[in-house]
Amino acid sequence: MTGKDEAELSRLLRAAIAGDERAYADFLHRIAVLVRGFVRRKIVQGGIDPEDVVQETLLAIHVKRHTWRMDAPVLPWVYAIARFKLIDAFRRRGRRIEVELDEIAETLAEPEAETVSERDINRALDGLPPAQRSVVSAISVDGRSIGETAARLGISETAVRVSLHRGLAAIARRFGRQR
C-alpha cells in the first residue's frame, strides 16, 4: 500500500511542480489524509488541535516544496516535515504551560482555548496586511478563483497572485519555530 502511495504521490507532485494544478490539489488532499492520520496517532493528550498541525504541515510542504528532490521518495520528505511541525507544537505547548504556572495567580482566563486558537490559521490570517488578507480569504474561505478575486477586488490577476503568494509565505513564517 505504501509503495503504491509513494509512486502515485511522487507522480502527482512532479506533475504539480511542472504546472499541473489539478495534480497539486489531488496531492494536497491525499497528503492531508496521511498527515492527519499520523498526527492523530501521535497526539494522545489534549491541548493540541491535530488539525492545526495538519494545516501547518500543509503550509510548510507548500512553501518548501522546492526542497523535495524529484528523484527522491516523497513520503519520507512529507513525514519529516510533519514530525518537525508536530514536535514544534509539543514544544510550544510545553512552554505555554510554564508561562501559565508563572502567571496563574494573576490571570484566571482560559489558557486552553488560547493555546488552540493562537495556532489557528485564522489568527495568522488576521495578522496579514489588508490587501493580502482579502485575497487569501477570498480564495480560501470563499472559494473564489484567481480571476473572480481579481474582478471582485478590482486588481489585476498578477496582483492577486502576488498577494496570495506573499500572504501564504507570511502565514508560514508566523508559524515558523519561535525559540
Add this chain to the structure above:
Amino acid sequence: MRTEDLIKALDADARDRSMPLGKAWWLAFGVAVLIAAAVFFMTIGPRPDIMRAMHTMRFMSKFVFTLVLAASAFALIRALSTPGAATGRAAAWMFAAPLLVAVAVILELSVIPEADWGRRLVGSNMMICVSFIPLIGLGPLAVFLGMLRYGAPTRPVLAGAAAGLLAGGLAATFYAAHCFDDSPLFVATWYTIAIAFLTALGALGGRFFVRW
C-alpha cells in the same frame, strides 16, 4: 479555517516556483567563494613565495585537509537542509578531514626531532590564523545560514554547525595560501580552533536565525 479551504489557497499559488534547493546550494556556494576570495585578496592575500611553496608536501597538504573538510561539509549541509534525506553517510565523511590531519600529525612527529615540535606548533602566524579564518569565513557563513532558511532543516542547530564547518573549510582554504606555517602540528591546532569558532557561531545562527 478549514483544511479544505487552505488547500484551495495553496493550489491557487501552485504556479509560483522557487529554484530547486540542490541548484540553489551550488549557486550559494559560488557566491560564498567569491565573497571569501574578495575578503582574502583585499586583506592578507597569498604569500609571496607561493609558487615555490607549491612544490612542498606540507604546503599542499593544507589544501587537502581544508578542501576535504569543505567538500564533506557541503554534502552534509545539503542533506541536512532537505527533510527526510539520509544524513548518515555524509556525516561519516565528516571524519575524513580530521583523520587526514591526524595521520599527517603522526607523520610529522615521526620525522621532526622532538626539540622542534614546540616551535612548529606555535608557528609565527597563530594570531593571524585564528582571526583571519573567521573573518574570511563570516560572509560565507551568512550566505549558508540564509540558505538554511531557504531550505527546511529539521535539525537547525546541527545544520547551522555544518554551515560553520563549510564556511571554515572554505575560509581555511584561502587562508592556507597566505600562511607560512605549513606544519600539520600548526594546522591541527590553530586551524581547528578557528574553524571551531565558526562552527559554534553557525550552531548559534541555526538556533536563533533558522526558522520555518
